[in-house]
Amino acid sequence: MEARAEIPPGLPRPEPTISYWQTRPSDVANLRTTLDLPTTAEYVVIGSGVSGSSIAYNLLSKRPIASVVMLEAREAVSGATGRNGGHTKAASYRSFLEHEKSLGLAEAIKIARMEYASIMATHAFAREHGIDCASTPCRTVDIIYSRTHLDLGRKAIERMRLTMGLDDPAAEYHVWSAEEARKRFLTPAALGAFEYTAGSLSAYAFATGMLKLALAKSLNLQTSTPAESISSSTAGDRTLWTVKTPRGSIATPNLILATNGYTAHLFPRMQCLIVPLHGQVVAQRPGSSLPQTGFEHTFSFVHETGYEYMITRPPGSSNEGDIVIGGGLWRLPNDGASQYGETDDTALQPTIASYLRQCTTGFFGSNWGEDHPAGRIKKEWSGIMGASADGLPYVGAVPDTPGLWMSSAFNGHGMVWCLKAAEALVGMMTGDASARKVVDHWFPQSAVLSKERMQMKFTGRKDLRAPGEAEFGERSRL
Template identity: 50%
Template sequence: MDERAKIPVSLPVANPTVSYWQDPPDAIADHRTTPDLPSSADTVIIGSGITGAAVAWHLLQGPNPGSILMLEARQACSGATGRNGGHTKHASYRTFPHHAATTSPQTAAQIARLELANIHAVHAFATAHAIPCDLQPCDTVDVIFDPAEWADAQAAVAAMREAFPPRAGHSEGEYRLFSAEEVKRRFLVHDGVWQGREQQVQGGVGYFAGSLSAYRFGVGVLGLCLGRGLNLQTGTAVTGLEKKEKKKTTEGGESGVVQAEWEVRTGRGTVRAKRVVLATNGYTASVWRRFQGVVVPLRGQVMAQRPGSGLPRGGYLETTYSFVYEKGYEYMVTRPEGSRFAGDVVIGGGLVRAPNDGLLEFGTTDDGALNAGISEYLRESTPRYFGSDWGEDHPEGRVRSEWTGIMGFSPDGFPLVGEVPGESGLWASCSFQGHGMVLCWMCARALVEMMEGRDDEELREWFPDVFRITEERLSQRFQGRLDAIPKPRDG
C-alpha cells in the first residue's frame, strides 16, 4: 500500500468514462460565466462537485461574500459527485463502535448525528429549491452474508440504541433488525454461490436513507449560485498554486505586517486570490503536494443495469440495498418511478473482488478506464442476490452503462476540513472515504463557518474535531481503506 500511496496524484484525465448520470450533460456543463479568466478574486474554489457547490452556496449567504471564482478542470460536476451511485445512506452503526473505541463515545455520537443531519439537509435543500434530481427518501436494508459481520451488526445496533434512545421521527439510533427469513421474504434476497462458496443470508439491518441523482443535485446548486454571482469557469485545470507574501503598511504608517496572497495558475492564465478552497477530494494532492499520501485516490466502479423481468413494480423497489460480506460490500439503488430509465438498478462496489482486494485501484486517478474483473462481478451480482426474483434479463441486455470515479481516502478514515496548517488563506474540505453524500454538505457548511471567523463553541457542538486538518493528521501514514469497514473486534 505504501507504493500505491506514493504514486504522484495527477489532474483529472481528459477522456473519462461516460457517467450514466451525466448523459446527456447539463446545460451548464461547459459554462464559463465570463469569456476570459478574471485576474483576481476574493475567493477561488477549485472543484465544482457537491463540496465546491456547497461552499459557494454557504459563502453567498453571507452579507459580504466578495467575488467568488470556481475553477473546474473538466465539465461542471464531472468528478466523483457526478459519478457516484446516488445513495444518501448513513450506515453509522457500522462505524460507531470503532469510532467510540478509537476517539470517544461523544465523538462517535457526534459523527453519527452529522451523517444523519447531512442526509436531511440535502433532502430538504433539494425539496425547498425544487431541484429536479429524482429525490426519493426511503428506507434501506443492509443484507449481511457473513456470520461475523452479522454478530458485529447486532452488537453495533444495540450500542447505537443505547447511545440514542428512541424519539419522535427518525433518530440516529433507529435501526431495525431482520432475521434471515424476514430478509428473504421482505426484500427478495436469496442465498447464493460465488466462486464455489455458499453465500447465505444471516440477517439484515433496516433504517432511513434515500436516493437521488447527485449530479443533478450538484448542478442544481451550482445554478442557484450562478444566479447569486458565482463565476464558474469549466475546462480550467489548476496547474500550480503558490503563496505570495508581501508587507503591508497600516493606517498608522507602520510597515512589516505580512499579507498573504495566492497565485492560482491555469492554462488560461493566473488568478490572484485572498483565499483558496480545495474542493478537490481525490485529486487534492495534484494541486497541493502536502496532501500526497494523505488524500489517496481510489477508483470506484458503478454499473447501471436494466431490471430483470421478475422484479416487482417494473424494478423501482421501495428500498435501497447494501450487500455486506467479509471485507467488502456492494450498494444498490433503483431508479424511482417517473425518472429517466425508471426501474434501472444502479450497483457499485465490488472492490475486494478484484485481485489483491483491489490494491491496484488505489493511487489511480484514471476514471477513463474500467477494471474488467469488477465489471464482471457487478454484472453477475444482481441475479445472484435476487435469485429467481430477478427473472429474465431485459431484451436489450442487462448492462446499460458502467463507469468509474475517483474517491479520496485518508490514513485515519476521516475527512480533512479546515485551514491547511501554516498556510494562511488555504482551506480544504476533502477525503470523504467514499461517503460524500453523507458528509460533504455539512463539512462545507463547517468550513465556511471557519472561513468567516465563526469557529466557536457552537460549531464544535456539532462538528467533530477529528475532521479538522492538523499537522499530526498530515503526518500519518496511509495503510489502507479503514472504512471497509471498521469492526468492533478490531478496536
C-alpha cells in the same frame, strides 16, 4: 499500500467514461461565466462537485457581494459527484464502535448524528429549492452474508441505542432475521439484514442544481480550466495565493481545495494522506420478476471483506426501475489494493466490470427472472474517490498555511458529508468567534484538519472494514 499511496495523482484525465447521470449533460456543464479568467478574486474554489458547489453557495449566501471564482478541470460536476451510485446512506453503525474506541463516545455520537443530519439536509435542500434530481428519502437495507458482520453489526446497533437513546433517529435500526430478510427483500441467501433511514438521488443533478443557485448569486464558474499549480507569497501580514492555469493565473487571499482524490497534485503535503481510489458503477435494467418501477428500499450487500451498494430509480423519475450498483473492489487480490493511487477514470477494471454485470442475479436468485429483451446493461463507468489516512474527511484551515482551506477526502461517502462539511468550512472561514463555537458544537472535530492528523500514515480505506474492526483480522494485511 505504501507504494500505491505515493503515486502522484496528477490532473483529472481528459475524456473520462461518461456516467449514467451525465448522459444528458447539464446546461452549465461547459459554462464559463466570463470569456477571460479573472486575475483576482476574494475566494477561489477549485472543484465543482457537491463540495465546491456547496461551499460557493454558502459563501455567497453569507457574503453576497464577495467575488467567488470556481475552477473546474473538466466539465462541471464531472468528478466523483457526477459518477457515484446515487446513494445518501450513512451506515453509521459500521464505524461507530471503532470511532468510540479511537475518538471517544461523544465524538462517535457526534459523527453518527451529523451523518444523519446531512442526509436529511440534502433532501430538504433539494425539496426547498426545487432541484429536479429524483430526491427520494427512503429506507435502506444491508443484506448480510457474513456471520461475523451480522454479530458485530448487532453489537454496534445495540451500543448506539444504549448510548444515543431509543428515540434518536440516527440510532434507529431494525434487525431482520435470515428468514424475514429472504422473504421481505427477495434475497434468498441472506443471513440477516439491518434496515434504517437513507435516500437516493442523482448527485449530478443535485450538485448542478446547487451550482445554478450559486451562479444566480454571482459565482463565476470557469470549466475546462485545470489548476496546474498553486503558490503563495506574503507581503506584511497578508498572504496571497496564485493559481496557475493554462488560461492564465488568478490570485486570491482565500484558496479552497474541494479537490478530493486529486488534492495532492496541488498540495503535495497531502500525498499519502489523501489517496485516490478508482471505483466502478453499472446501471442495469431489472430482471422481469423484480419490481419494474423500483424497490421501496435501497440496498447494500455486505460480504466478509467488502460490499456492494445499490439503488433503483424511483417511480416517476426518468428511467424508473433502473438498477444502479457499484462496488466489487473486494473481488481483486489484496482487497483491491491495486485500485488505490489509480486516477484513470477513462477505463474500467475488467474483473470488477464482469462481477458488477453479473452479481445482481446472484443476490436475487430466482427472484430476478429473465433479463430485459433490450439487455441487462445500460451504462457502466468509473470514477475517482479520495481516501484519507484515518477514514475521516479533512475539513478546515490548513495548519501553518494562511489562506489555504480544504474540504476533501470523503472516503466514498461524500453524499453524507459534503453538504454539512461545506457549511462548517464556510462557518470557519467567515464567522466570528461565537459563530465558530456553534460550528464546533455540531461538526465533528475529528474531521477538522490538524497538525496531528497530517502526521498519520495511510493504510487503506477505513470504511471498508467491518464494525468493531479491531475485533476482525481479515483486513490487517492492508
